[in-house]
Structure formats: structure tokens, C-alpha cells
Amino acid sequence: MSELDRWTEVATRAASEARWADAEQAWRRVLAIDPRQPQALYALGMHAFQRGRLDEALQALQASNAVRPGDPGILLAISRVYRERGEVEAEGRAIADSLAAEPYFLPGLLAKAELHERLGQPKAAVAAYRNALKAAPPEPHWPPALRPHLHRGSALVQRYGEQLAAYLADRSGSRAQALGSFEAERWREAGAILAGTSQPYPSVCNQLQVPRLPAIPFFERSQFPWVDALESQTEAITDELRAVMAGDQAGFSPYVAYAPGTPVNQWRELNHSRRWSSYKLWDNGRPVDDHLARCPRTAEALGTVDQADIGGMCPNAMFSALAPRTHIPPHTGDTNARLVVHLPLIVPEGCSYRVGFEHRRWTVGEALIFDDSIEHEARNDSDELRVVLIFDIWNPLLSEAEREMVRLLTTAQREFVFEVGA
Structure with a gap:
């Protein structure tokens, strides 16, 4: 095992055991051997970020990104440094760069939604949260670290859908009164699907499916x-x-x-x-x-x-x-x-x-x-x-x-x- 590999292993083990000072010291030994080692640059950038040393964190993370361009995790970490520095435009660019590198990057989708929410752009936040929920696995398999954000996004999307459904019902109210009961229920369902508070319910048969029959509840x-x-x-x-x-x-x-x-x-x-x-x-x-x-x-x-x-x-x-x-x-x-x-x-x-x-x-x-x-x-x-x-x-x-x-x-x-x- 090379000296570089040995110190990388020491740093990784220390970090897994939450011995942060030892991990930071080991990563610095790695950089002394290879100043462009991206994992060490990223780790030291995150250590500096956690200690509030934002300039140092940004410098290390940007150096890591220069060695490993297009890594969505590194780009998202850079966006978080910009957020703490109050540089909203730079934060947004870094989030966009992380999603350009990986459009289904769930932490990036959530960061985009949260940025819109923070900027007072609720409709853009809902659209971003909706994309994040589509990219996420089924709820029982949500990553623990992202679960609170996904729950918040799900609640926001649901609330927005209910508001839109109520608006659609209000706009269509007088016209719907002219419909028969069967037609009125169909268009109430259409509004719920359009608002995202319901879904289409097709005919799904366990045995014989007759095609082209309408699915009438x-x-x-x-x-x-x-x-x-x-x-x-x-x-x-x-x-x-x-x-x-x-x-x-x-x-x-x-x-x-x-x-x-x-x-x-x-x-x-x-x-x-x-x-x-x-x-x-x-x-x-x-x-x-x-x-x-x-x-x-x-x-x-x-x-x-x-x-x-x-x-x-x-x-x-x-x-x-x-x-x-x-x-x-x-x-x-x-x-x-x-x-x-x-x-x-x-x-x-x-x-x-x-x-x-x-x-x-x-x-x-x-x-x-x-x-x-x-x-x-x-x-x-x-x-x-x-x-x-x-x-x-x-x-x-x-x-x-x-x-x-x-x-x-x-x-x-x-x-x-x-x-x-x-």
C-alpha cells in the first residue's frame, strides 16, 4: 500500500468514527503528498465549512471541483458555502451546475426548491419540490438525511394542489351546475387530476382485460x-x-x-x-x-x-x-x-x-x-x-x-x- 493510500485510509476511518480532528490531520497529510487529491480537498473544504471558515472552505471545494469537474456533490457543497456567505446568485448558479451535471440529483432538486421558497417564489418552489418527489424513491426508502425536506415538500405540494383545486372549482362552478350528476363528477375529478390532488384510475384486471372499455367508477x-x-x-x-x-x-x-x-x-x-x-x-x-x-x-x-x-x-x-x-x-x-x-x-x-x-x-x-x-x-x-x-x-x-x-x-x-x- 502506498503512503497516499495509507493516509487516505486513516482519514476515511477517522471520519467514519467521528474523530474529525484526526481525519482533518490525515487529509492534510494526503494533500502534502498530492495537492490535487480531490477527496482530500473536498473533505478539508467541508471541515472548514463546519467550522465557519467560509473563504477557506470555498477555496478547497473549488479546487476539488477543478480536479473533478461536474461532480454534483461537490457543486452542491459549493452552493451551501455561497448560501452562508449570502451570495444568492452564486448559490443558484452552483445548484444549477449540480443539476446540469445530474438532472435527477435529489439533494440538488431539494436545494433548488428550498432556494425558491427562501426567495418567496412559492410556485417555483412547488414545481421544484414536485420534481424532487418524482425523482425520490418510494417514501419508505427516503434517505434519512433528506426525509424532513421531502416531507416538507410533499406537504407544500399537497397544499398548493388543494388551493389550485379550490380555485378551479370556483372558476367552473356556474358552468358545472349545468351538467348532469355523472358529468359533474367527471369534471370534478378532472380538476383534481389537473391540480395534482388525485390521479387517473384506470381499469386494472387480474384476469381478463377488455380493451377500450371506459373506466367508469x-x-x-x-x-x-x-x-x-x-x-x-x-x-x-x-x-x-x-x-x-x-x-x-x-x-x-x-x-x-x-x-x-x-x-x-x-x-x-x-x-x-x-x-x-x-x-x-x-x-x-x-x-x-x-x-x-x-x-x-x-x-x-x-x-x-x-x-x-x-x-x-x-x-x-x-x-x-x-x-x-x-x-x-x-x-x-x-x-x-x-x-x-x-x-x-x-x-x-x-x-x-x-x-x-x-x-x-x-x-x-x-x-x-x-x-x-x-x-x-x-x-x-x-x-x-x-x-x-x-x-x-x-x-x-x-x-x-x-x-x-x-x-x-x-x-x-x-x-x-x-x-x-x-
């Missing part, structure tokens, strides 16, 4: 001629639900039940948990005869709707019971060829439902019809049980010929997976 009940007849049976269906709750509790099973060894992702807390349970009437296209026999009025009501029949997937129908203080995390369904219907039966205060951008509350006896291929989640923040009847129907935007294509493709896919030889 909630469908209007008036689009379905069977809704009134179904809703008129709410009381009878609820009576049957209460009967099976009293007499066939064993018929309720955990809604989420992954086999051991299966990645469960967001379902870890609910996997094999009765906090979210179901009493199945139809299960992936197969009738559960003993359960249907216990619920004849419910079975009769289901017979009047346009249930989706997709081999191995639909129909599904069940009583879905969500325990108090339970959250069903965001997730997506199997296919956008079908929609899902909720007929609320037992709904205490404090229960809510989100599909994409839209938040709804269940109202007993009033059906909610939605595309479950769009990210959705449910909450029961009450101290009582919530129960809804859930079943599948065809997406009304598909023709009869397209329904047949859905059946054909899903059947063929299952044949290939389970029957065709490797």
Missing part, C-alpha cells in the same frame, strides 16, 4: 331496469340474512383465504380472518345449493338481474360481512367485462366506500353498481357489523356477441392452463 342505477324490483326486496333479503346469521354462522367463511406460501401483499391482515367474511350463494359460477335453499327470496331476487355468466369466474353472489373497525385495502378485481353490485342491508354510521376518485356511503336498500377493475377500498369505522349483498352483472357496454367472446376466451384460457399438455 359508478354506473347510474337508472341504467338497469331490474334495480327497482331488486331494491323492493331489501327487507325480505335482510330477514334471510339475519336468519342465516343466527342459524348458520358456520356458513360464513373468510373472504380472503390464500394458501400457505402464497404472497399475500396487502391482504396480510385479512388473510383467513373473519373480520371480512362472506356467506356465498354463488361461487365462481357454481351455485351453493344449501345456502340458496336457506335464502329463497334472495335467490328469487338474484334471478331477476342480469347476472354475468363467465365460466369459472361468474356468477358470484354473497352476503359480505365487514367487522367493526375493519379496512379493506385498495385492490382491483378480475375483469372489466362484469360490474359488481352492492345492495346494502345492514349499514351503521361510519361506513364508506371508494372506487377510483369517488367516495360513496352505503344507504340501506339503494344499490351501488361499480366497475371493480378500478382500484377500490371499503371501511367500517363504526362499532357495529356492516353487511351488503354482493353479486356480478354484465358490463352493459358489451354486446351479446362480445359477451360470447368473454366466455370463449376465459374458457380457452382455463383449458390451456388445466387441460392442454405442456
Whole structure:
């Protein structure tokens, strides 16, 4: 090992052990051997900066930059010296130079945002913070030293977005009043996306994705001629639900039940948990005869709707019971060829439902019809049980010929997976 390498190792070890005086002395020995050693120049510049010797710090850091031009870390350190010296223009140039060398340099992006904020330029600060948040890793992996700055930037971006969303809503208020409820919700969402307080929610299917179908979170009940007849049976269906709750509790099973060894992702807390349970009437296209026999009025009501029949997937129908203080995390369904219907039966205060951008509350006896291929989640923040009847129907935007294509493709896919030889 050369003498230069030996002293470099001594300096690096001393710095890692926070023995700053020893590290500084060792770096000076390195410079005595090689006056252009960039690591030693940088380290001594930072030592001088921490001691408030700004002229000395700037000289050493500029010398380091001359040897290693375009290093964004060195350039950013120079900007910090200029900041302490009160030289705002020079600080800005050094930050710009660090980002010219590396446009996704996260400390440089944050320094740019903080400079704009300090100069009273909130909109420019928000734009810079937004770029920093895009360049940053997911929040659990934020670097500890940068975490406070990223949290501050995130809060500032959120606050700005809320202000912009309110401004857009105010400007569009009178025009929005002329829209129907479906159109008004669409343009409220458009404003939220434009303001950055929401995001587009596409259709994401776990199995069959039908391309070019619009991702509509909630469908209007008036689009379905069977809704009134179904809703008129709410009381009878609820009576049957209460009967099976009293007499066939064993018929309720955990809604989420992954086999051991299966990645469960967001379902870890609910996997094999009765906090979210179901009493199945139809299960992936197969009738559960003993359960249907216990619920004849419910079975009769289901017979009047346009249930989706997709081999191995639909129909599904069940009583879905969500325990108090339970959250069903965001997730997506199997296919956008079908929609899902909720007929609320037992709904205490404090229960809510989100599909994409839209938040709804269940109202007993009033059906909610939605595309479950769009990210959705449910909450029961009450101290009582919530129960809804859930079943599948065809997406009304598909023709009869397209329904047949859905059946054909899903059947063929299952044949290939389970029957065709490797």
C-alpha cells in the first residue's frame, strides 16, 4: 500500500468514527503528498465549512471541483458555502451546475426548491419540490438525511394542489351546475387530476382485460331496469340474512383465504380472518345449493338481474360481512367485462366506500353498481357489523356477441392452463 493510500485510509476511518480532528490531520497529510487529491480537498473544504471558515472552505471545494469537474456533490457543497456567505446568485448558479451535471440529483432538486421558497417564489418552489418527489424513491426508502425536506415538500405540494383545486372549482362552478350528476363528477375529478390532488384510475384486471372499455367508477342505477324490483326486496333479503346469521354462522367463511406460501401483499391482515367474511350463494359460477335453499327470496331476487355468466369466474353472489373497525385495502378485481353490485342491508354510521376518485356511503336498500377493475377500498369505522349483498352483472357496454367472446376466451384460457399438455 502506498503512503497516499495509507493516509487516505486513516482519514476515511477517522471520519467514519467521528474523530474529525484526526481525519482533518490525515487529509492534510494526503494533500502534502498530492495537492490535487480531490477527496482530500473536498473533505478539508467541508471541515472548514463546519467550522465557519467560509473563504477557506470555498477555496478547497473549488479546487476539488477543478480536479473533478461536474461532480454534483461537490457543486452542491459549493452552493451551501455561497448560501452562508449570502451570495444568492452564486448559490443558484452552483445548484444549477449540480443539476446540469445530474438532472435527477435529489439533494440538488431539494436545494433548488428550498432556494425558491427562501426567495418567496412559492410556485417555483412547488414545481421544484414536485420534481424532487418524482425523482425520490418510494417514501419508505427516503434517505434519512433528506426525509424532513421531502416531507416538507410533499406537504407544500399537497397544499398548493388543494388551493389550485379550490380555485378551479370556483372558476367552473356556474358552468358545472349545468351538467348532469355523472358529468359533474367527471369534471370534478378532472380538476383534481389537473391540480395534482388525485390521479387517473384506470381499469386494472387480474384476469381478463377488455380493451377500450371506459373506466367508469359508478354506473347510474337508472341504467338497469331490474334495480327497482331488486331494491323492493331489501327487507325480505335482510330477514334471510339475519336468519342465516343466527342459524348458520358456520356458513360464513373468510373472504380472503390464500394458501400457505402464497404472497399475500396487502391482504396480510385479512388473510383467513373473519373480520371480512362472506356467506356465498354463488361461487365462481357454481351455485351453493344449501345456502340458496336457506335464502329463497334472495335467490328469487338474484334471478331477476342480469347476472354475468363467465365460466369459472361468474356468477358470484354473497352476503359480505365487514367487522367493526375493519379496512379493506385498495385492490382491483378480475375483469372489466362484469360490474359488481352492492345492495346494502345492514349499514351503521361510519361506513364508506371508494372506487377510483369517488367516495360513496352505503344507504340501506339503494344499490351501488361499480366497475371493480378500478382500484377500490371499503371501511367500517363504526362499532357495529356492516353487511351488503354482493353479486356480478354484465358490463352493459358489451354486446351479446362480445359477451360470447368473454366466455370463449376465459374458457380457452382455463383449458390451456388445466387441460392442454405442456
